[in-house]
Amino acid sequence: MPNITLTLDGEQYSADANDTILTIAREHGVNIPTLCHLDGLSPIGACRLCLVEIEGSPKLQPACTTVPAEGMVIHTNTEKLQRYRRMIVEMMISEGNHHCAVCVVNSSCELQDLASEVGLTHVRFPYLFPGKSLDASHKSYAIDRNRCVLCNRCVRVCHEVEGAHVWDIAGRGLGCTIISGMNQPWGESEACTSCGKCVRVCPTGALIERGVGVSEMHKGEDFLKYIVTARNKKEWVAKGE
């Protein structure tokens, strides 16, 4: 692999030229907040929380999808970035119905954790209270679209890991919403295998198990690393194939 040298928050590192800024930062213990990114799923740069400053570049760039060039000087935690990240989380919260006190993932929610990480104390924007639909037609799971932050993780895990492609995003702008099947009730989607991967990677209380109460659900995407590693090593391919 070709190697490059770059500067990250004042420290010089050499790195694999094919790795993203996020991967390199994590390898060296530099924390960059993320939401749509999940190791094992393709990076899409949707949430913009991982924006970093690159000297000489007029625009902020998402660390999860940007591959650095030789000699790049990157800043990951400037005052400007802190302000932008806080604003992004504020906009996400004001755009949906995120009422933690009555949410099943309260205290196990990545949006909640991010709000505290970026130092959010209040939301300056008017709440939109979108009134999107809730679908509890699946026998085991439910989706509350008002709590969705459109990170696209459910769409990617279902398509890339489970191979079922139940989920998609429909609409534009504020009207964007997650749909199942051909925009039909989740319980009627014949492609759904009921594996629950979408529920486990969802960072908020949008995708949940049915029957759990407030603060009772704990998500976890550990399975993803296990599946992706095993696939890369072809551990499930029969000998001789």
Ligand code: FES
């Ligand atoms: S984590 Fe990079 S854009 Fe969402």
